[in-house]
Amino acid sequence: MELLKTAQKDSVLSSMITIIDGSRKAILDANRLDLEAFERDDQALYDRLVLDNAKVDGMIAAIQTVKGQPDPIGRVRSSGVLDNGLRIENRTAPFGTILIIYESRPDVTIEAAVLAFKANNKILLKGGREAVHTNRVLVDCWHRALEENGLPADWIQLITLDRQATRDYLKNPPQPIDLIVPRGGEKLISFVKEHARCAVLVSGRGNNFAYIAADADWQQVLPIVINAKTDKISACNALDKVLVDEATPGLPAKLQQLGEALRAKSVQLLAEDPLLPLLESATPIADESVWYEEFLAPKICFGQVAGLEAAIAKINAYSGGHSAAILTSDDAKAFVFMEQVDSAAVYHNASTRFTDGGAMGVGAELAISTDKLHHRGPLGLEQLVTNKYYVYGDGQIRTI
Template identity: 40%
Template sequence: MTEIFDGAMELQNAVADVLRRAQSAKRTLAIAPTKQKNDALRKMGEALWADRAAILAANAADVAAAREAGQPEARIDRLALDERRIEQMVDGLEALIELPDPVGEQMEHFVRPNGLDIRKLRVPMGVVAMIYEARPNVTVDAAGLALKTGNVAVLRGSREALQSNQAIVRALHRGIATAGLPSDAVLLIERTERETVDFIIRARGLVDLAIPRGGEGLIRRVVENATVPVIETGVGNCHVYVDKEADFAKATPIVVNAKTHRPSVCNAAETLLVHQDVAKVWLPQAAKALRAKGVELRVCERAYAVLAEAGLTDGVEYATEEDWATEYLALTLAVRVVDSLNDAIAHIERYGTLHSEVIVTEDEAAAQQFLRRVDAAVVYHNASSRFTDGFEFGFGAEIGISTQKMHARGPMGLRELTSYKYVVHGDGQVRK
């Protein structure tokens, strides 16, 4: 470990101990039968619900501390739990039970002319380190997805959510143990010093995959400093483009939902692009609906002129260059009037983060051009960007939304947490 890590020895040893326990547990998890894993998932859900009062009490303490520290409301929304959110965690685990176990799945099978029988089979990744910020639901999602795929989850949450995560993991441990699997299948690193992140992402031989999930600073730090494999989950500067052939009855609900359904998450819309041919008629309607939900608007000069003519400049400011590149994670929306579909795509190419992009139009040719040309993990035609979510895609839950192009892209479910190996059967063949 001395060769792997730099930094304070005591902290290094604390992290190394957790990772070694994870390595030991992964041998059991890798060969655990589907029935036992599903039983563990069910028991985990039951334990979460049974412990909900303790979890909510721990979370209330975290939320109070966050408020006292002056954390923004968007971050507090991500941190806060209630019974409904705990119920959603349990539902996510139950949904995983119903999904096929990918481990052992035969991806390919072929026989070579020399008689070698070659099969390509899905296998667990091993030890998956999840590094994330103040979202306790991620603790359950990551634990459930990892366990179903025979992986060990090492969880490094943020200081703000520590008490919540501790209470959640205590419940998960009880459920896992009841099913006869090692409780070390899910491990929480309780030290929250920034250096622990560096220790984890440089622990070659102890961590098989690292997944950062959080703000731009966290993701960049992991991607730029890791020596273990990383799946990059990017920030979400997501756009909705309302085309000249848009159906307004669809456009307004889509935009309002994409912005306001849960503004603090990465698949919420941050910029609205409106074709000039419909701006004068439709934009005032949209602005009224958005302002009714408390959305502040940062608009280009053309959009401001339209709203001023309609007497709708309350809560509206001129946008700056910075606004087009900002992931607000709050009830703020940038608005730009564009000349054409090409201009909308050019704006997305310049400011987008390869996450989720939407076109609203009844013109099938325009829709197909947008869907083909826009480079993003998920592109939508006439639907809200809020559907970029593992649960909504039928994955049971997600461990993150990948904005990279290697191995995994978009909402990552069970298959994205597996690798593969080739299993070769012979009958005495030797290479000549």
């Protein structure tokens, strides 16, 4: 594919900043149409759909951030000369065409596409029907910016297909697709993985855990758990499960205090049988499937474990591999936890809400990958590349 010069890509992004800022009314009017048509049976999906001036500011800030980052394409990752005189370089390269499939969040139309574009990829955007009016206006902004800078509008395309048509599209795409990134719930991810015929980068289901060790500092525990659960209920980095160590001194009083703080935030409490008497208004866990569930709702689940090894085993058995935290005063214990828990981000005495490109210093992100290939965690500009080998010779042939 054509490799665009950095100045050309940055010029498109400069145009986008101006166009988005000047299109606020059109964007918010379109979003209002989507909100009016939305049946509010899924509060988390509705929350992701809502745009306001602050979110438009966030789109502009994301574009500015990516514009200011170094071009990730063509960087030499390694180089050397072999005994036979061949000079070999490994350089970063674009994927080619990336299909991004996402639910509700129209800001993805800007924040994900800007990364893929700066990394020199062509972009196909398959947003949900609940955001179709907003996405059309935002993609029109992209097209205006591309055309202002002498590029064809089809660098970035919006796809509006129903479920059956999307299935057929994935099985037999009318154009080559090099990578698919599904951003949404587990059903969407499973649907894409089942039908896609190219690489799929899984953008992760949350179901994040916190283990409160017996020696945890409860002055830290309370604000960390409250923040991780309630700061943004609909985020994939929100906390869903809390494991408390059965050896915790004064556990009844501590759990009562934590339960009261969560109920004050309108969070529903679920608990294993031994903890039910310690958590007022808590309901029993219905069955094992609850431990696998990502809530995306004001709901949290409490379990009891006998020590560090049991906590690690339970987290690795049930979590989504996204984020997990240990709250402990013992640095050695924390290190064992962080080494052995199989998640993209592991925390010691901190909220899981930091699993985010901006909060982790990556900048704007395409997704939080829970895959182990080719990258895990926030997928920012530097991670949105593949690589290829450049081999320079002077007549060499292989004889063995």
